[in-house]
Amino acid sequence: MDQAASPPAARPARRGRPRKSEQERSENPRHAELLREAARLFRAQGFDATSIRDIAAAAGMQSGSPFYYFESKSALLVAVMRDGMAQAFESQTQTLAALDRRASARQRLQTLIRHHLGVVVGAESHFIPVMLYEWRALTPTQRADILVLKDAYEAAWMPSLERLHRAGELKARPAVARLFIFGALNWAAQWFAPAGPLSLDELTEQALRLFIHPRPTSR
Amino acid sequence: MDQAASPPAARPARRGRPRKSEQERSENPRHAELLREAARLFRAQGFDATSIRDIAAAAGMQSGSPFYYFESKSALLVAVMRDGMAQAFESQTQTLAALDRRASARQRLQTLIRHHLGVVVGAESHFIPVMLYEWRALTPTQRADILVLKDAYEAAWMPSLERLHRAGELKARPAVARLFIFGALNWAAQWFAPAGPLSLDELTEQALRLFIHPRPTSR
DNA sequence: CCTACCGATCGGTAGG
DNA sequence: CCTACCGATCGGTAGG
Incomplete structure (x- = not known):
């Protein structure tokens, strides 16, 4: 149960290994690509009818990967x-x-x-x-x-x-x-x-x- | 495998016991109530965000019952x-x-x-x-x-x-x-x-x- | 109309 | 970023 026994980190990571800084992630070209594909799909199909899996696939990622860039759908x-x-x-x-x-x-x-x-x-x-x-x-x-x-x-x-x-x-x-x-x-x-x-x-x-x-x- | 061996019916029923005629169902006051609640919920929450269960509950029915009146969501x-x-x-x-x-x-x-x-x-x-x-x-x-x-x-x-x-x-x-x-x-x-x-x-x-x-x- | 249920899909997460 | 997975929810259906 000692799940806090991880390598020394400045702040407790929310999940998995320590994430890069907010800024590093938002400057990544993949970040902009996700935004672009999400906008396109949200418009064409609607927010509820578009799954994170749809967006990930359109950006060439696996289904869980958008959550590296964005907290939530x-x-x-x-x-x-x-x-x-x-x-x-x-x-x-x-x-x-x-x-x-x-x-x-x-x-x-x-x-x-x-x-x-x-x-x-x-x-x-x-x-x-x-x-x-x-x-x-x-x-x-x-x-x-x-x-x-x-x-x-x-x-x-x-x-x-x-x-x-x-x-x-x-x-x-x-x-x-x-x-x-x-x-x-x-x-x-x-x-x-x-x-x-x-x-x-x-x-x-x-x-x-x-x-x-x-x-x-x-x- | 003789699933067609059912009581004599004019037309094959889609599911369960023979359903009443389209007209009998659409004249039922429950039919209009479902329509009214569906319209209200679709507007307030959106179609995708509204479940059949929401609509059924608003009309005082169980979750599968709207399908007695309507083919699908x-x-x-x-x-x-x-x-x-x-x-x-x-x-x-x-x-x-x-x-x-x-x-x-x-x-x-x-x-x-x-x-x-x-x-x-x-x-x-x-x-x-x-x-x-x-x-x-x-x-x-x-x-x-x-x-x-x-x-x-x-x-x-x-x-x-x-x-x-x-x-x-x-x-x-x-x-x-x-x-x-x-x-x-x-x-x-x-x-x-x-x-x-x-x-x-x-x-x-x-x-x-x-x-x-x-x-x-x-x- | 109700009961009981199924298969599919979804957002999100642990851990690396 | 990927792998592997979980719990929840949903539309719909068989049978009565």
Whole structure:
């Protein structure tokens, strides 16, 4: 019963031999590969319908090996969402920063919509559908964790929406409009066909026409 | 090995003693109770995360008993969706029929949106979120089956959208607008709080303001 | 509808 | 990272 009689370790290992540091593991290319395959499978089959064995096989590992990199299946789901949201937030921020400072609110919103649609229907970008579908699978703590990123991402839309509202080009209340608009755009992940008749730029134009009413005085 | 030596039956029973006819079973109040509890649990926990045992317990049965009423767990999911869509389609049709024949396209769309929001956020109406989240869980045949109803339901929106487009009050292409609008409205199932600051009528008004631009000439 | 049960699958772990 | 494994749970079924 003296299971603690192991070689001297700084901290008690949770299982098996001492594990490498968190950082060493997360820098391993296998770590990123697991994340990528998990995102793809979670999107295609759903979280519950995807087994750790599926993910391990897709990454070329044995069934127990993903647990070397991730504490649990649930931690893998959270990592998919957090990674995706963090990258999307960063690229959105850069895209906005690249805009001319004198860009109109309409141009800003167009840029935001175009960028978001790229994220939503990107061939390698699965985390938004995963967030949509698997939000329920998170614990309250995990949800709060991801919500911080999601709120920051969506908050960046509010100044443009508010300016458009004041200018009379957006007739709904900005906070409600934001909810409707994200619902509309995110749902495109389901129906948009990259090989279909509509390009992402055309889709952006259609969305803008639907939501934003040009001022009568400007025409 | 003479397992076929059973009492004379019109058709070979699949299991156990001869079952009552399909109709006898589907008219049993327990049948409807199973459907109701399944819809509620599928929505709250997801299809995969809900076991037949959960549903049986919620309906006050033993774990194997739901299979007396439904062939499989999957058949229960399909029944939830088909029942919900069929009822929603019927009530939508009646709501439209009750409209004055001279109602404007805008009034018609307002009526459709208000009715749909009632379905989407209704306390006892779970099938739209279930359809949104569990579409993947259906086989292609089952999907085609439900799609017939869903297409009929959504097709009823097109005449109003097309009239509004011709009148210049809807600037996006009607087919694309329909996809965006259903995405926006269905997503309200996630965030709308019946006890919150917005009533369903106010929400309808906000949606209409967002999507429909009154003609400049009419103001 | 219930009882009693089966085979399959799954998340996770000990130990190396 | 792999091997070998465990306990739990699940959909479904035979027979009544």
